[in-house]
Amino acid sequence: KQEVTQIPAALSVPEGENLVLNCSFTDSAIYNLQWFRQDPGKGLTSLLLIQSSQREQTSGRLNASLDKSSGRSTLYIAASQPGDSATYLCAVRNQGGKLIFGQGTELSVKP
Amino acid sequence: EAGVTQFPSHSVIEKGQTVTLRCDPISGHDNLYWYRRVMGKEIKFLLHFVKESKQDESGMPNNRFLAERTGGTYSTLKVQPAELEDSGVYFCASSPYPLDNEQFFGPGTRLTVL
Numbered sequence: 201k202q203e204v205t206q207i208p209a210a211l212s213v214p215e216g217e218n219l220v221l222n223c224s225f226t227d228s229a230i231y232n233l234q235w236f237r238q239d240p241g242k243g244l245t246s247l248l249l250i251q252s253s254q255r256e257q258t259s260g261r262l263n264a265s266l267d268k269s270s271g272r273s274t275l276y277i278a279a280s281q282p283g284d285s286a287t288y289l290c291a292v293r294n295q296g297g298k299l300i301f302g303q304g305t306e307l308s309v310k311p
Numbered sequence: 312e313a314g315v316t317q318f319p320s321h322s323v324i325e326k327g328q329t330v331t332l333r334c335d336p337i338s339g340h341d342n343l344y345w346y347r348r349v350m351g352k353e354i355k356f357l358l359h360f361v362k363e364s365k366q367d368e369s370g371m372p373n374n375r376f377l378a379e380r381t382g383g384t385y386s387t388l389k390v391q392p393a394e395l396e397d398s399g400v401y402f403c404a405s406s407p408y409p410l411d412n413e414q415f416f417g418p419g420t421r422l423t424v425l
Binding site: 246 | 315342344346352353354355356359366367369370402404406410411412413414415416417418419
């Protein structure tokens with residue numbers, strides 16, 4: 201049974217700092233991995249999608265890496281800004297379409 | 312292009328009542344998913360439609376939950392009768408064919424059962 205864990209559960213950093221969010225999964229037979237952000241009271245916004253054959257994806261200040269064999273993904277945020285404050289969720293897709301989510305990392309970027 | 316929309320945004324009902332949640336996926340998306348997040352827990356899968364057919368309903372908690380997708384367009388999720396433990400946020404997501412495309416989520420419906 202696939203389980204997804206995100207560490208840390210919460211993170212507070214000063215503005216401008218580079219940071220890394222971690223996601224691990226127990227079953228390496230994934231099809232893809234998706235990172236989302238969720239603002240309080242809002243829905244999920246897709247940030248990056250990494251297919252199982254890919255090692256990383258980049259979008260602006262965000263870079264996500266995937267190491268399937270070790271069951272890990274990281275989301276790197278460069279030069280963090282207060283507007284980056286949100287909950288970041290990692291989700292993996294095994295066979296079929298359903299996503300299996302981690303509990304999320306709540307990020308706070310202080311001005 | 313309009314995103315995934317959900318209605319209502321918030322519903323408060325009493326235990327034993329019936330509630331119907333609606334999801335309108337992005338136009339042209341064959342795949343439609345329902346997920347929910349109960350307090351303090353991670354988001355969990357409920358079911359997956361491909362067009363009007365249920366592809367996977369392994370996450371539906373019990374037979375008080377009924378999902379339909381009329382003509383492969385919008386979907387409804389009915390809870391009847393609602394119980395206290397059904398409280399949470401219900402998310403709908405959609406994606407185009409094939410399955411390895413990213414899923415786009417709606418804003419969610421917050422259900423409170425008193």
